[in-house]
Amino acid sequence: MQNAVVALIVLVAAVYAAWHWMPAGWRRSLAPRMARWMARSGLVREEREAKVARSLGQAGGCGSCDSCGTCGPTPVGGRDGASSSARR
Secondary structure (H helix, E strand, C coil), X not given: CHHHHHHHHHHHHXXXXXXXXXXXXXXXXXXXXXXXXXXXXXXXXXXXXXXXXXXXXXXXXXXXXXXXXXXXXXXXXXXCCCCCCCCC
C-alpha cells in the first residue's frame, strides 16, 4: 500500500512538472481538452469547465515562454540592478 501511495505522489509530481515546463502553445491547445475530460469524469462541474480551461491555459510561471508582461527592461544600474554607489 505504501508503494502505491508513493507511486501516485511521484506520478502527480511528474505531471505537474511536465505541464509547468510545457511550451505555452501546447499548454493552450491542451487546456480545453483537459478541462473537458475533467468535466466528463466528474472532477469539475460542467458550468466551470470554461473557467478551468482558461486557468489551465495560462502561463506556468517565469521562463515558460509566454508573454506575461512581467519581464521589464534592464535596470539603469546594470544587469544585477546595483548602482555604482552601492558597489563601493
